[in-house]
Amino acid sequence: xxxxxxxxxxxxxxxxxxxxxxxxxxxxxxxxxxxxxxxxxxxxxxxxxxxxxxxxxxxxxxxxxxxxxxxxxxxxxxxxxxxxxxxxxxxxxxxxxxxxxxxxxxxxxxxxxxxxxxxxxxxxxxxxxxxxxxxxxxxxxxxxxxxxxxxxxxxxxxxxxxxxxxxxxxxxxxxxxxxxxxxxxxxxxxxxxxxxxxxxxxxxxxxxxxxxxxxxxxxxxxxxxxxxxxxxxxxxxxxxxxxxxxxxxxxxxxxxxxxxxxxxxx
Amino acid sequence: xxxxxxxxxxxxxxxxxxxxxxxxxxxxxxxxxxxxxxxxxxxxxxxxxxxxxxxxxxxxxxxxxxxxxxxxxxxxxxxxxxxxxxxxxxxxxxxxxxxxxxxxxxxxxxxxxxxxxxxxxxxxxxxxxxxxxxxxxxxxxxxxxxxxxxxxxxxxxxxxxxxxxxxxxxxxxxxxxxxxxxxxxxxxxxxxxxxxxxxxxxxxxxxxxxxxxxxxxxxxxxxxxxxxxxxxxxxxxxxxxxxxxxxxxxxxxxxxxxxxxxxxxxxxxxxxxxxxxxxxxxxxxxxxxxxxxxxxxxxxxxxxxxxxxxxxxxxxxxxxxxxxxxxxxxxxxxxxxxxxxxxxxxxxxxxxxxxxxxxxxxxxxxxxxxxxxxxxxxxxxxxxxxxxxxxxxxxxxxxxxxxxxxxxxxxxxxxxxxxxxxxxxxxxxxxxx
Numbered sequence: 043x044x045x046x047x048x049x050x051x052x053x054x055x056x057x058x059x060x061x062x063x064x065x066x067x068x069x070x071x072x073x074x075x076x077x078x079x080x081x082x083x084x085x086x087x088x089x090x091x092x093x094x095x096x097x098x099x100x101x102x103x104x105x106x107x108x109x110x111x112x113x114x115x116x117x118x119x120x121x122x123x124x125x126x127x128x129x130x131x132x133x134x135x136x137x138x139x140x141x142x143x144x145x146x147x148x149x150x151x152x153x154x155x156x157x158x159x160x161x162x163x164x165x166x167x168x169x170x171x172x173x174x175x176x177x178x179x180x181x182x183x184x185x186x187x188x189x190x191x192x193x194x195x196x197x198x199x200x201x202x203x204x205x206x207x208x209x210x211x212x213x214x215x216x217x218x219x220x221x222x223x224x225x226x227x228x229x230x231x232x233x234x235x236x237x238x239x240x241x242x243x244x245x246x247x248x249x250x251x252x253x254x255x256x257x258x259x260x261x262x263x264x265x266x267x268x269x270x271x272x273x274x275x276x277x278x279x280x281x282x283x284x285x286x287x288x289x290x291x292x293x294x295x296x297x298x299x300x301x302x303x304x305x306x307x308x
Numbered sequence: 309x310x311x312x313x314x315x316x317x318x319x320x321x322x323x324x325x326x327x328x329x330x331x332x333x334x335x336x337x338x339x340x341x342x343x344x345x346x347x348x349x350x351x352x353x354x355x356x357x358x359x360x361x362x363x364x365x366x367x368x369x370x371x372x373x374x375x376x377x378x379x380x381x382x383x384x385x386x387x388x389x390x391x392x393x394x395x396x397x398x399x400x401x402x403x404x405x406x407x408x409x410x411x412x413x414x415x416x417x418x419x420x421x422x423x424x425x426x427x428x429x430x431x432x433x434x435x436x437x438x439x440x441x442x443x444x445x446x447x448x449x450x451x452x453x454x455x456x457x458x459x460x461x462x463x464x465x466x467x468x469x470x471x472x473x474x475x476x477x478x479x480x481x482x483x484x485x486x487x488x489x490x491x492x493x494x495x496x497x498x499x500x501x502x503x504x505x506x507x508x509x510x511x512x513x514x515x516x517x518x519x520x521x522x523x524x525x526x527x528x529x530x531x532x533x534x535x536x537x538x539x540x541x542x543x544x545x546x547x548x549x550x551x552x553x554x555x556x557x558x559x560x561x562x563x564x565x566x567x568x569x570x571x572x573x574x575x576x577x578x579x580x581x582x583x584x585x586x587x588x589x590x591x592x593x594x595x596x597x598x599x600x601x602x603x604x605x606x607x608x609x610x611x612x613x614x615x616x617x618x619x620x621x622x623x624x625x626x627x628x629x630x631x632x633x634x635x636x637x638x639x640x641x642x643x644x645x646x647x648x649x650x651x652x653x654x655x656x657x658x659x660x661x662x663x664x665x666x667x668x669x670x671x672x673x674x675x676x677x678x679x680x681x682x683x684x685x686x687x688x689x690x691x692x693x694x695x696x697x698x699x700x701x702x703x704x705x706x707x708x709x710x711x712x713x714x715x716x717x718x719x720x721x722x723x724x725x726x727x728x729x730x731x732x733x734x735x736x737x738x739x740x741x
Contacts, residue, residue: 069465195483199480199483199484199604200598200604202606202610202613204480204614204617205617208483209469213482213483213484213485213486214483214484214485214486214581215484215485215486215487215581216486219486277575277578277579278577278578278579278580279579280578280579280580280581280602281579281581281601281602282601283601
């Protein structure tokens with residue numbers, strides 16, 4: 043059963059990604075609609091697959107790298123779908139869906155041994171913390187996609203090369219607005235995720251802050267996005283430097299996600 | 309029935325000739341009546357714009373109809389026919405349908421994709437309908453042309469890109485600033501291009517206008533026109549941060565706005581983007597301003613390049629449009645052909661029936677001792693004979709409607725059986741509808 047949902051999700055994600063990429067070349071309202079629907083359908087089957095896995099494991103599938111990566115890609119897709127609904131920016135999807143697809147494919151290539159869940163992780167605070175962390179990661183991923191598109195548009199405007207792609211991509215202002223929304227959505231989530239993580243740490247290990255690598259780097263990521271948000275609100279950090287910082291924040295986030303593990307051995 | 313087109317356009321005649329042949333729209337009734345009064349011309353429409361004068365008509369006699377319309381154009385405007393004739397083109401049947409579809413879709417215009425021609429043709433059609441110079445065929449034809457034009461506009465990008473510098477500026481502004489509602493425009497100096505662009509921005513929702521000029525009175529005058537605010541030239545840099553779009557066109561021989569000034573402005577705006585358009589020659593704004601983060605600078609040359617690229621793009625879209633038009637021609641031509649078949653069959657039948665009844669009456673009248681059911685039998689006999697005789701031709705005619713020989717058959721039948729008089733009666737009835 044898991045396998046069925048998984049194959050469906052993979053197929054739908056692949057077709058949706060191809061559709062979104064095609065939108066960069068061909069303008070067609072039908073193509074736009076179908077890309078959205080296919081991605082939405084993929085999201086649904088992905089959720090079903092996750093629920094099914096959760097019911098088999100008897101806990102949320104967020105503990106191994108494979109599970110986390112799959113959940114990360116699900117969060118990205120869900121987050122993107124919400125933003126596309128709101129801002130109607132299909133071409134942004136061409137930059138975000140490949141990321142989600144890549145993560146999903148990698149997750150399927152990894153192995154996950156069935157094992158007993160250690161008691162440390164059997165805390166509700168852990169699940170809460172993990173869910174929020176992924177939600178914020180998804181928002182920051184979309185923000186990074188927006189930043190990339192922003193830099194592309196800005197480049198076209200500066201070299202005065204205003205071809206078909208330029209016309210298709212959204213205006214700088216729209217991209218800026220979406221980026222800001224991503225920040226105001228993701229940053230509070232990250233804050234609460236770190237706090238709830240500390241609470242879990244206290245319950246599981248007796249200390250709120252252990253300076254373990256993952257915790258430390260999460261703080262660094264938090265500081266980067268705090269600076270971004272603060273700069274935006276006070277001195278108006280917009281445009282090029284905000285975009286670059288968004289991308290840097292995302293890269294740090296990715297590296298932390300893949301390499302850092304909580305130093306709790308399990 | 310055939311559709312014919314006679315006329316001239318910017319492609320075949322200079323503006324001096326076009327002026328001489330133009331029909332004025334407030335005196336269109338007289339030429340329309342004269343047009344439909346010409347021998348062989350049944351329906352007519354006159355389209356007269358600054359770039360073309362064309363007459364669309366329906367006739368059974370293609371060569372004669374075209375010749376008569378050409379003479380009409382010369383005589384009505386009192387020009388020597390020899391002077392006008394080399395500039396005139398004419399089309400008939402499928403060529404005429406294609407030409408009108410192309411013109412309505414703006415493919416024959418000076419700037420392909422321009423929106424005015426469709427409105428102009430609609431207006432001309434309105435007059436023809438009002439004065440009843442157009443009838444069932446031209447009405448249907450023009451309606452079809454309008455829907456083809458709409459298809460071309462929505463299914464190709466032929467009309468979607470900016471082909472004037474002012475429009476290009478507005479499109480760019482939208483890409484930088486997003487929605488233009490409530491944005492502020494500043495005019496530095498004065499000039500036609502500046503004002504035109506400013507008008508376009510206002511049309512798109514820009515609310516605030518500031519005008520500055522070395523001569524404050526000029527600034528005030530221009531500001532009044534836009535219900536905006538005049539700013540003293542000395543205060544330019546104090547107020548510049550309030551503008552989202554800056555149009556600069558002073559006569560100054562040197563740079564007025566430099567990168568340092570813009571850096572300050574951008575900081576004051578908290579890096580909200582600001583769009584500079586430099587129309588002046590020599591330039592008012594230093595090129596290095598474009599390197600400032602948050603500022604975007606375009607000169608008239610940059611905008612011109614955009615316009616050229618868009619025009620080239622329209623060329624590509626025009627091919628798609630021709631495709632659409634070819635599809636639609638087939639459909640319309642089919643309808644036109646079928647229009648002929650039914651009335652012809654009806655006319656033929658009624659002619660035969662007329663003869664039949666006359667003969668039966670004559671026979672019955674001259675019969676001294678008529679058997680009781682004789683009349684009924686004669687009716688039956690003659691009707692059966694008529695039906696059998698007409699059966700094959702009727703079927704053939706209906707089938708020919710799918711192919712291309714229908715004009716040939718219909719024409720032959722009408723001539724051979726002298727159905728013209730009956731046909732014209734039918735058409736008068738249809739025109740009245």
